[in-house]
Amino acid sequence: MMFLSVHDLMPEYLNYWFVVGLQKFIRVFWYFVLFEFTRYIIIDYIIAFIFWLTGRSRKEKFAIAKQKLFSENPFVSVIIPGKNEGKHLYKLTKSLAEQTFKNFELIIVDDGSDDDTPIIGKNLEELGLIDMFIRNEMRGGKASAANLALRYSKGKYIVHLDADCSFDRDAIEKVLTPFYLDDKIGAVGGNVKVRNYKDSLCAKLQAIEYLKTVSVGRIVTSYLGIYKIISGAFGAFRKDVIDSVGGWDIGPGLDGDITVKFRKSGYKIYFQPEAICLTNAPSKFKVLTKQRLRWDKSIIRFRVRKHKDVYMPNANFNWSNFFSLAENVFYNVVLDILWWIYILDIIFNYTGSLKFIIPMNFTLYFVMSYVQMLSIYIFSERRKEEKYLWPYVSLMTLYTGTYLRIVRTAAYYKEFFFKRSYEDVWNPYKSSIKAKRAGL
Amino acid sequence: MLNLVRHNDNSRKIIQDGYALLLVSHKSELQSQQLTELDGFILDTDSHVHAKEIISYVRTHTNLKVALKPLFINGTYQLPKEQQIHCDGIVELSTISSYIQRVATITKRVQSLNDPKLVANQLLIQYKTIAYSFTRNLQLKPVTSRESLIGYEFPFISLFYKNNEAVELLKNLQKATEKNYLSFKLLDYIHLCKSCSGNYLNFRECCPKCDSIDIEAHDMVHHFVCAHVAPEKDFKKNDGLECPKCDKNLRHIGIDYDKPSTIYSCNSCSHEFQNPGMLSLCMDCSTENKLEELLQKSIGSYAITQAGEQLLFDRNTGGERVVYNEGIGNINKELFKIIVNQEIKRIKESKGNSVFANVKFQSNQLQLLNSRSKNALMKEIGEVIKSYLKDSDILSAESYNNYYVLLPETKETQLNRLELIDYNLSKLLSDNLTEEKQEIEITIHKIAESDNIQTYFS
Known part of the structure; x- marks a missing residue:
């Protein structure tokens, strides 16, 4: 033995x-x-x-970029399109009021809600917690709601959020900083993590998955220059560029689509792992299945069909x-x-x-x-x-x-x-x- | 039979079935008449100004029995509805006999009334209005009027108020309703300028940020195929709609595009918004009112109630007795002093037993009340004290916490009523106040021959 x-x-x-x-x-x-x-x-x-090796110089570059951001203090438009999101709005305004970066307007578009969202939104607007609340009587879809908010945005940068998310105090500051690293950065994606990971096994598994695919996966792709999707939950865009690409197109999958549109118009996309946004993941497999079917279909729809020209050796090939x-x-x-x-x-x-x-x-x-x-x-x-x-x-x-x-x-x-x-x-x-x- | 009698004094009377109705075309014709001798009047003029003067002269006459006399309009003339409402109808002189029944009814009711013993103007107007409603068996239903500041004219009562006092009129009617003399049925709400109570308001949408009325509404257009949303003006091109994002033509609403909302933009401060504010400009005094600042008043018809009728026939009051400087407790202090002085003199003569008592207490909590509340409290405590006194006892009050009682023909052994006052008043105050137990201090003084008024009121 x-x-x-x-x-x-x-x-x-x-x-x-x-x-x-x-x-x-x-x-x-x-x-x-x-x-x-x-x-x-x-x-x-x-x-x-490599990331670890370059950590110090990156930190220095970011410190300079942050300084530039605060010395310019650009006006930013935070836009939130959504349907039946009224119940999240008050909490969201409170979460945004805590931000370290404060020079922003908050525009919320209610895309044909059939609950109390219009009443809540109007009240918050009257209280001054929302700068502009736009109610669409007829639902037009998320892209149209986002485009409507975009039309009335006055900021130099657009920060697109989902209403059911919450943010670290420095999330907006962090998501804006990369714009001051490189002029060619057209959009920055925030890091989305699962808030309700204690709810169910389903949510726990997604929390791990998000850490792998979003947090780490995107650091890697961003580093390699092939970062391809800015989550709808949290992303920042240069207003001039987003205007020039015509805003969002019809979804599902509009967040991936707009990222490709930015890339195609010659701008870099950056992932900012330190800009943290927490979201609620589906806590039941049935709901998750529906969500994933929708996300996965959009790969075929946008990346295989709509943007197939990216694979063609034409004048715009990159x-x-x-x-x-x-x-x-x-x-x-x-x-x-x-x-x-x-x-x-x-x-x-x-x-x-x-x-x-x-x-x-x-x-x-x-x-x-x-x-x-x-x-x-x-x-x-x-x-x-x-x-x-x-x-x-x-x-x-x-x-x-x-x-x-x-x-x-x-x-x-x-x-x-x-x-x-x-x-x-x-x-x-x-x-x-x-x-x-x-x-x- | 119709009798048209032309008198030497140029007045014209119609005498029908023993009732004399005076045809009036100018106020001066009334001034030369013994109005109490007449049974009614017929307005015989097409001049609105003269008619108004005559109506006002009759209806606001100090003698209520004159003010309530039947007043008709000669059917030959057209008078505005604002004047018609104060009259008893339009009559055709050729068929005057058919109106006599009405004259008789009104006259009978007017004669059944006592003259009011009221002094306060507002209460007198209230009383007269109730009497008017009673004698006509009429609901006081207002009519719309451009001439009225509040946009409505009420029968009879409106004649007692100047145009700028219309809100006072409404308040007076409301008081009568609160006292249950009149019942109220809502017909309308009116909104009045915060500054002048005027009703001639111009409502306009405005920018919620800078209050400017220079705002424009833009329909939003949503182009389905590319999800572009923008104001319609962004899409306009050569009489058509072309999408600025994808250059496609928008041909068919509901198929190519829709209009999900409207957004306003302010030409003054460039603010963009969906819910414009509202301002109302008073056309009389040029005050800009926000909607929430406007005075909202209820307009309705008023009908006499049973309590209203009782008020008219209350023999004691002949209406409501108005008491000025209402006495505290029982009688005011000056009168009380005279009575006490008299009682001292009486004791000298009669050698009788009378007692003077002073009831006092201290409360820091009540001391904080305003004078109005203190007065109300004084009345209330006075009533409590009175309830334990005999009819012959006299009560007066210095302040809410200091009362005087004169107990005539009362021996010092017969003062259990003062003990009751002590116990109950102390309990009442302790139950209602959060302070510690209330101590009532009662000083008793047997009135002696040698006393004078300074003995009690130093």
Whole structure:
């Protein structure tokens, strides 16, 4: 007993992979090795390392940018389009009153609410807590509401928010600072985190997912210059640029769309991980499924169809735009298809070894989830709170690897073959049908 | 049978079934008449000015029985509704007999009334108005009038108020309603200038920020296909609508575009808003009123109630007795002093037993009240004290916490009523005040022959 080898202590399936050798390991787990490990471990850690190395100079640059921001003290328009958001408005105005950056106007557009929102909004406007409250009797969709707010904005920068979010005291200051780093930055995305992560398992898993894809994922893509989506919940835009691109187009997925429009007009998009916004994630899987179907459909609608010109070698061709969309489409759409091919490959070619492959696969993803979580830990400014989520990281393989993949596949199928996003009640039919006919 | 009699004094009377009605075309014709001898009047002029003077002369006559006499309008002439409401109808002189029944009814009712013993002007007007309503069995229903400051003219009562006193008129009617002499039925609300109570107001929308009325409304256009939303003027191009974002033509509302809202812009301060404010300019005094500053008053018809009728036939009052400088407790202090002085003299003669008592208490809490509340309190405490006194006792008050009582023909052994006052008043005050237990101080003095008034009121 005293001379038990390491092999004896490990489960049989692990021993199996030690015995068969690396070559077969790579052959069987090619999907993991080629795509997942390289992209989410190697690249993330390289960027994290560079990020750490450049931390000091970045801090200095930011300090100068902050100084410039406060010496210019630009007038900013905070716009919040929404429907039936009245119940959130008072809290939101209180949260914004706490901001360290104060030179802003608050414009709220009520997009045909059928609850008490108009009464609440008008009252808050009379009390001076909202600078302009615009009520649309007829619902026109989020894009039109945002465009209406944009039309009446007087600020040099537009900060677009969702009504049900709350913000760190320095969130607006932080989201504006990058504009003073580089003149070519046209828009800045804020960091969205889940506020209600204690509500349910569903919310906890999303909290981890947001940390991975939003917080860390966007630091990496932003660093690589391929950052492709500014969340509708929290983003800042240069008014002159947003005017020149004609504001928002019809959604769902308008936040990703406007980011691409900014990129196409030659501006850089920056992710600001320190500008923190907390949002409520769906706490039930049913609601989450609906939300994800909508988000995933928009990848096909906007990134594969509407903005396909980015992939064409024409006069406006730009490598970073190409990579930005291509990475997005590749890692979501292509890899999704490839994953199913991978499954078939394993089932047909390694039927006999499935009892070693399946547990190994889960082990790999399990380990990868925790390794990724470590990178989140490195980047995060809320480490203590987020420790609470660590035990749930073990479920992420099932959540992202299985649940979200199935939802995504369904969404792609529906959108690719049936253009179902145009039927989504999220946007009114009257404009969706027009957008569909116009191929937008 | 119609009798038209032309007198030497140029007055014209119609005598029908024993009732004499005077045809009047100018106020001077009334001044030369014994109005009490007449049974009514017929306005015989087409001059609105003369008619107004005559109506006012009759209806505001100091003798109520003259003021309430039937007053008709000769059907030959057209008088405005503001004048008609103060009269008893339009008569055709050729068929005057058919109106006599009405004259008889009114006359009978007028004669059943006592002369009012009221002195206060407002109460007198109230009384006269109730009497007018009673003698005509009439609901006082106002008519709209451009000439009135408040836009409404009331029958009879309006004649007692100048145009700028219309709000006082409404207040007086409201008081009569509160006393239940008149019942009120709402017909309208009026809004009056905060400064002059005028009703001739011009309402305009204004900028909520700078109050300027130079504002413009813009319809918003929402272009469905590209989600562009902007004022309609942004879309206008060569008589058509073209989207400034996607250059497409907007042809069909509901299919290509819609108009979800309206937004105003201020030409003075460039403020943009959706809910304009509202200002009303008084055309009489040029005051700008915000809507919430306007005085809102209720306009309605008034009808006499049973309590109103009782007021008219109350033998004691002949209307409501107006008491000026209402006495405190029972009688005022000066009169009380005279009575006490008299009582001292009486005691000298009769050697009787009378007692003078002084009831006092101290309260820091009540001391803080305003003089009006103190007066009300004084009355209330006076009533309490009185309730324990005999009819022959006399009460007077110096202030809310100092009362004098004269107890004639009362021996010192018969003062249990003062003990009752002591106990109950102390309890009443302690129950109602948060202060510690209230101590009532009662000083008793048997009136002696050697006393004089300074003994009690130093």
